[in-house]
Amino acid sequence: MPRHRVRSAVTTLLLVAGLAAGCGAGTPQQRVEIVIHYSTFEPTEVTVARGVPITFVLVNQDPIDHEWLIGDAAFHERHRQGTEARHGDRPNEVSLPALTTAETTLTFDEPGTILYVCHFPRHEAFGMVGTLTVV
Amino acid sequence: MRRLAAPFVALALTLALAGPTLACGGLIGPNGAVNLLRTTTLAGYHDGVEHYITAFEFAGGGGAFGSIIPLPGVPSSVVKGGDWTLQRLVRETDPVPAEALFFAAGAAADRAIVLQQVRIDALDITILKGGGAEIGVWAKEHGFSLPPDAPEVLDFYAERSPIFLAASFDADAAAERGQAVGDGTPVHLTIPTANPWVPLRILGLGKVAGETVQADVYLLTDIRPTLLPGPNSLLAKGGLELAHSSAASDLLLSDLRSDTGMEWVPQRAWLTKIAIDAAAEDLRFDLAIDASGAGRPSVRDAGFAPFGPLPVPPSSSTLWVLLLAGALILPLGGAWLVVAATRGGGSRPLAS
Numbered sequence: 212m213p214r215h216r217v218r219s220a221v222t223t224l225l226l227v228a229g230l231a232a233g234c235g236a237g238t239p240q241q242r243v244e245i246v247i248h249y250s251t252f253e254p255t256e257v258t259v260a261r262g263v264p265i266t267f268v269l270v271n272q273d274p275i276d277h278e279w280l281i282g283d284a285a286f287h288e289r290h291r292q293g294t295e296a297r298h299g300d301r302p303n304e305v306s307l308p309a310l311t312t313a314e315t316t317l318t319f320d321e322p323g324t325i326l327y328v329c330h331f332p333r334h335e336a337f338g339m340v341g342t343l344t345v346v
Numbered sequence: 347m348r349r350l351a352a353p354f355v356a357l358a359l360t361l362a363l364a365g366p367t368l369a370c371g372g373l374i375g376p377n378g379a380v381n382l383l384r385t386t387t388l389a390g391y392h393d394g395v396e397h398y399i400t401a402f403e404f405a406g407g408g409g410a411f412g413s414i415i416p417l418p419g420v421p422s423s424v425v426k427g428g429d430w431t432l433q434r435l436v437r438e439t440d441p442v443p444a445e446a447l448f449f450a451a452g453a454a455a456d457r458a459i460v461l462q463q464v465r466i467d468a469l470d471i472t473i474l475k476g477g478g479a480e481i482g483v484w485a486k487e488h489g490f491s492l493p494p495d496a497p498e499v500l501d502f503y504a505e506r507s508p509i510f511l512a513a514s515f516d517a518d519a520a521a522e523r524g525q526a527v528g529d530g531t532p533v534h535l536t537i538p539t540a541n542p543w544v545p546l547r548i549l550g551l552g553k554v555a556g557e558t559v560q561a562d563v564y565l566l567t568d569i570r571p572t573l574l575p576g577p578n579s580l581l582a583k584g585g586l587e588l589a590h591s592s593a594a595s596d597l598l599l600s601d602l603r604s605d606t607g608m609e610w611v612p613q614r615a616w617l618t619k620i621a622i623d624a625a626a627e628d629l630r631f632d633l634a635i636d637a638s639g640a641g642r643p644s645v646r647d648a649g650f651a652p653f654g655p656l657p658v659p660p661s662s663s664t665l666w667v668l669l670l671a672g673a674l675i676l677p678l679g680g681a682w683l684v685v686a687a688t689r690g691g692g693s694r695p696l697a698s
Contacts, residue, residue: 249497249498249501250494250495250498250499251499272478273482274478274479274481274482274485274492274496274500275482275486275492275494275496275497275498276486291603309482309483310479310483331492331494331495333493333552333554334494336554336667337493337494337554339494339548
């Protein structure tokens with residue numbers, strides 16, 4: 212059901228994050244938590260620094276399966292047509308069974324904006340889309 | 347707060363390949379497609395007991411399909427329904443030539459606790475108790491593929507009544523039984539309850555913007571019921587139409603009473619038909635019914651509380667009182683502001 216809900220606190224700049232492992236010697240690793248509740252990503256906008264490893268903590272609070280796929284337009288177009296029921300081998304493709312949490316770490320080298328989407332049938336149309344901005 | 351009851355139908359979820367058409371509501375196919383169907387349900391209420399009757403129709407194909415229906419109470423029985431009750435109701439309110447009638451009828455975290463399991467023809471019916479997440483997990487573990495709005499919708503119902511009916515339709519078994527496309531399996535649930543309600547929001551499950559929900563809901567009550575939201579009211583957002591409201595004829599009651607399992611039909615009753623034709627995104631409420639004569643359908647049963655808009659839709663007399671009060675207060679307030687301004691008063695300090 213297309214609710215086009217107003218996502219109030221839409222954007223949260225999560226550059227802050229905790230300095231997890233890797234503190235000290237190299238670049239600080241940032242952690243970004245994205246919660247899925249009622250088939251909606253929260254937050255729906257995230258900004259990160261380029262060249263910094265970002266650990267995404269993906270929390271699926273729903274009793275249904277979701278997935279978190281992040282990439283450029285061509286990547287998402289492939290997944291809209293895709294038939295993979297599960298992901299896991301690639302850090303930018305994470306399957307999230309009901310009521311589970313997963314972590315994945317990615318480094319974005321180019322500034323710009325890309326989307327993270329759940330490509331399960333009808334989930335993107337329902338609103339399961341978020342924007343990640345690399346600065 | 348009265349506890350009520352009535353299930354209506356359907357939330358349709360899927361398992362595998364498209365096949366059967368479940369009672370009310372839309373089916374979500376494996377490819378995400380939604381089949382729009384007009385469905386018919388009877389929620390009868392007499393002697394403190396809700397009789398909920400709907401039919402699951404076989405629409406061809408194979409595999410298995412499922413449907414989940416929120417219930418306001420634990421059914422005391424789940425049995426195969428009569429053969430023609432729903433068709434007889436349609437004929438009562440929408441007389442059509444016999445051929446057309448025939449065509450229409452034919453096309454037509456923690457774990458959840460399993461309270462009852464019943465097999466009716468090719469239908470496996472399970473009565474469940476649990477919260478939204480628990481029901482969702484149970485559904486997933488049993489092969490249902492829930493649409494993305496399911497978590498919110500399941501919570502919407504579970505917060506009021508943690509009882510659900512899950513129906514799994516085995517299309518292969520239906521085919522083996524010789525069921526043809528359009529053959530229906532009527533199901534009759536008997537639910538002791540203080541007052542009935544009919545879940546409507548679930549009819550929009552899985553539907554996206556621009557899609558509509560169409561359904562006919564028949565109510566058979568001892569007296570004329572009071573409904574919330576009222577058909578044609580602002581709260582109903584134009585999605586509910588009072589298509590029929592009159593004392594049920596002796597002939598109708600006699601006909602209904604002669605169908606299987608319909609002995610409960612009283613000697614006198616009021617027949618109401620609500621035609622639903624609503625945008626799926628607007629159908630975010632249920633139909634609360636006060637069949638007691640008190641004229642106060644439950645705001646909670648309608649799904650408006652605690653987050654809903656108005657506790658009670660203002661009656662026309664209440665509305666006039668509010669308008670009159672507004673007409674008096676606004677000029678007085680304006681006059682006060684003028685006086686305050688002419689006295690040079692801005693805002694006064696809270697404390698000196």
